[in-house]
C-alpha cells in the first residue's frame with residue numbers, strides 16, 4: 046500500500062480506477078459491440094450493442110462469487126501467514142495507513158474550505174451507508190432526525206442533491222426534504238431544477254412536477270426499459286422465492302437482488318438466478334453493490350453522468366468557481382468520484398471504516414462523520430456570511 050499522502054491539491058492522479066473486471070465480472074459478461082445485436086432504442090444514452098453472454102455453467106468460475114464475498118467489508122480478516130485473526134489494533138493500524146492516502150475530510154476541513162473560498166459548493170449525497178447506516182433490512186434503512194436536519198441545513202446554503210441506487214420515490218420517502226434534488230436508480234431518474242438549455246440538449250428530458258407540484262426537469266435516459274425491468278423483477282421474485290433471506294427490489298430503471306440475509310452456501314443459487322436472467326436480456330447488465338446484485342440497462346449512464354447533468358441543470362457547469370462534493374460509500378459511487386477526480390473538478394469523499402480502493406479524494410468513517418462534516422460546512426458558511434455582512438456595514 047502506498048503510504049504517501051495525496052492531500053496537497055484537490056485532485057491528484059487516479060489510483061487505478063475500478064473497472065468491471067476488477068469488480069469480479071468475468072470478461073465474457075462484459076458488454077462488447079456487435080452491430081445489429083439487441084433492440085435499437087431512440088434515447089441518446091442507449092448503447093445496446095451487446096451480444097448475449099456466453100453460457101457459463103457455474104457462477105463460481107466467472108468471478109461473481111468472489112465479488113459477492115468482497116462486496117461488503119468483513120469486520121475481521123484472517124492473517125493467512127500466521128493463521129490467526131488480525132487484531133483490532135492491526136485493523137486500526139491498516140486504517141490509519143490508508144488515511145494517509147485518503148485523509149479524513151474532517152481532519153482536512155481547513156484545507157477543504159480554503160480551496161472552497163470564493164467558490165460555489167454543490168453537494169451530492171448517496172443514501173444507504175452515507176446518510177443511513179447499513180442495516181440487514183433495506184426497508185429499515187432509516188435516516189436519523191439529526192442527519193435529516195443536518196442535510197436540511199446544508200441545503201439552505203448549498204444546492205444539494207441525493208443520488209441513490211433506490212427508486213426516486215423511495216429515496217424521497219426516506220429523506221422527506223423538499224428542498225433537495227433527487228436522482229434515483231443510480232442517476233437514471235433525475236428530477237432537477239428547471240433549466241431550459243438542459244432540456245433542449247438532452248433527449249428524454251421533460252418538464253414535470255415533483256411530489257409537491259413544484260416544476261422541474263425530469264430526466265429518465267432509460268425510459269424504454271421500464272417494462273423490461275418490471276418483467277425481470279417479477280421473474281427474479283418468482284425464481285428466488287424459495288431462497289431464504291433473498292430480497293428483490295424494483296427500482297423502476299433497475300432491479301436489485303439482496304443476499305445479505307441469505308446463507309453463504311446459497312449464494313451460488315442467487316448468482317445463478319441472476320445469471321440466467323441476464324442470458325435472456327443482453328440489453329441489461331450486472332453491477333455489484335453491498336451484498337446486492339443489481340441488474341441495470343446497458344446504457345452509458347451512471348452516478349458520474351448524473352452529477353454532470355445536475356451541475357449543468359444548476360447552471361454551474363463551465364465554471365472554475367464551482368466546487369462539487371460527492372459523498373458516498375458504494376462501488377456505484379466510484380463513477381461519481383472518478384468524474385470529479387478526472388476533470389480536476391471537485392472532491393469525492395468515500396464513507397468507509399475499512400481501507401478500500403477508491404477514486405475518492407478524502408474519506409469519512411461512517412454516517413455520523415458525514416453528519417459532522419455537513420454541519421461543519423454549514424457552520425463555516427454561516428460564519429463567512431456573517432463576516433461578509435459585518436464588512437458591508
Ligand SMILES: O=P(O)(O)OC[C@H]1O[C@H](O[C@H]2O[C@H](CO)[C@@H](O)[C@H](O)[C@H]2O)[C@H](O)[C@@H](O)[C@@H]1O
Nearest residue numbers: 172173179180181183186209210301305335337
Ligand atoms: O446508492 P445507495 O443510496 O447507496 O443505494 C444502494 C443500495 O442501497 C440499499 O441496499 C444497501 O443498503 C441496505 C440497507 O442498509 C442493505 O441491507 C443492503 O445490503 C445494501 O446493499 C438498497 O436496498 C439497494 O436497492 C440500493 O441499490
